[in-house]
Amino acid sequence: KSVVNLDDSVGREIAEEFPRNLLTIGIEKSADVMAEDYSLSELGSCFTLKTPFGSCKIKTHLLGLHNIYNLMSAASAVLHQGLSLDHIAQGLQSIERVPGRCEKIFCGQRFSIVIDYAHTDDALHNVIKAAKAFTPGRVITVFGCGGDRDKGKRKDMGRVAIEESDFSVITSDNPRTENPQCILDDILAGVPSSVCLGKDYEVIVDRKEAIRFSVRIAKPGDLVLIAGKGHENYQILKTGSIHFNDREIAEEAVKDVSQDD
Numbered sequence: 001k002s003v004v005n006l007d008d009s010v011g012r013e014i015a016e017e018f019p020r021n022l023l024t025i026g027i028e029k030s031a032d033v034m035a036e037d038y039s040l041s042e043l044g045s046c047f048t049l050k051t052p053f054g055s056c057k058i059k060t061h062l063l064g065l066h067n068i069y070n071l072m073s074a075a076s077a078v079l080h081q082g083l084s085l086d087h088i089a090q091g092l093q094s095i096e097r098v099p100g101r102c103e104k105i106f107c108g109q110r111f112s113i114v115i116d117y118a119h120t121d122d123a124l125h126n127v128i129k130a131a132k133a134f135t136p137g138r139v140i141t142v143f144g145c146g147g148d149r150d151k152g153k154r155k156d157m158g159r160v161a162i163e164e165s166d167f168s169v170i171t172s173d174n175p176r177t178e179n180p181q182c183i184l185d186d187i188l189a190g191v192p193s194s195v196c197l198g199k200d201y202e203v204i205v206d207r208k209e210a211i212r213f214s215v216r217i218a219k220p221g222d223l224v225l226i227a228g229k230g231h232e233n234y235q236i237l238k239t240g241s242i243h244f245n246d247r248e249i250a251e252e253a254v255k256d257v258s259q260d261d
Contacts, residue, residue: 003076005069006031023079025072027065033076035068040133042104042112049089051079056089063102063114064130071095100230102127105247107254110220111137115246117230119146119173121156124227128164137221138166142214143228144173144207145183147236154183155190161201162191165225167217168201171210173228174236180205207235208249215253226250 001021005011006029015022024031027038035058038047044061047068060071071092078088097103105113114131118124124143131139141161145154161168170187172180184203204210214224226246229235235244 001080003073005073007069023076025069025076027068033072033079035072038065038068040065040130042134049075049085049092051075051085053079054085056085058089058092060093060095061097062095063097064126064133066126066130067102098231100232102130103230103247105250105254107251108258109215109218109254111218112223113215113226113250113254114223115226115230115250117232118143118227119157121153121160124157124160125164127225127227128160131223131225132164135221135223137219137223139164140167140169140214140218140222140224141165142169142171142207142210142224142226144171145187145228146174147176147178147180147183149176151186154186158187158191159195161227162199163195166200167214168199169210169214170201170203171207172205172235173207175238176236177238207244211246211249212253212256215250215257224250 001023003023003025004015006015006024006026015024023033025033027035032052034050035047036050038045044063045068046059049056049058058071075088075092100115100117103115105115112135116127118127128139128141143157143161145157170184175183184205202213204213211226218224229246233243233245234241
């Protein structure tokens with residue numbers, strides 16, 4: 001069987017065109033496997049997994065609604081392999097956060113910092129949406145686009161970040177052989193003026209300085225989302241790769257701000 005998400009427009013098209021041997025999932029649309037009564041927090045999420053074989057409560061450390069869909073997909077994939085619902089629930093609840101994927105950083109600061117590998121417009125949308133669900137203050141997004149890669153996505157990532165964040169910091173992310181400033185210009189050039197209107201954003205080529213800036217402007221209750229590199233510990237420049245770790249820089253920035261206070 002194939003697993004198809006009915007809450008997704010493409011998923012619905014697939015289900016209509018190829019209705020046989022499908023197992024459907026959904027939250028908004030009625031489906032074979034559903035997540036009901038879900039709640040989201042900075043600690044994770046909780047929901048009732050409803051299946052043709054019964055229901056069970058799931059608590060997970062994974063953040064965001066998109067990860068509930070991921071868990072439903074995983075459960076659906078093994079439902080018809082003879083695994084009991086209890087075993088499936090145990091497996092889902094034992095999944096730990098993957099480094100660099102919605103990874104929280106805490107150094108005693110009064111605001112949140114999350115690092116995520118999101119480097120497409122859809123992934124960025126999902127992680128910003130997840131952050132907003134449990135952030136009482138502003139979501140400050142630090143992001144960039146890779147050099148020598150798909151230039152078409154730059155405008156889309158810029159639009160998503162600026163439109164959906166409260167404050168955006170546009171910076172470098174593996175510029176490779178391209179001029180970093182030109183990449184940032186491409187990101188902004190593709191964002192409609194109507195999206196930028198009334199939105200706060202800053203352009204800082206140096207990624208280290210961009211992260212430090214975002215930490216400095218964060219207030220209690222805010223969330224700083226550092227997107228694009230996730231688990232990576234390098235920055236690829238025209239001259240080659242250098243050591244670069246978003247987590248390390250964010251932690252240093254928090255310590256520096258604390259000392260200044």
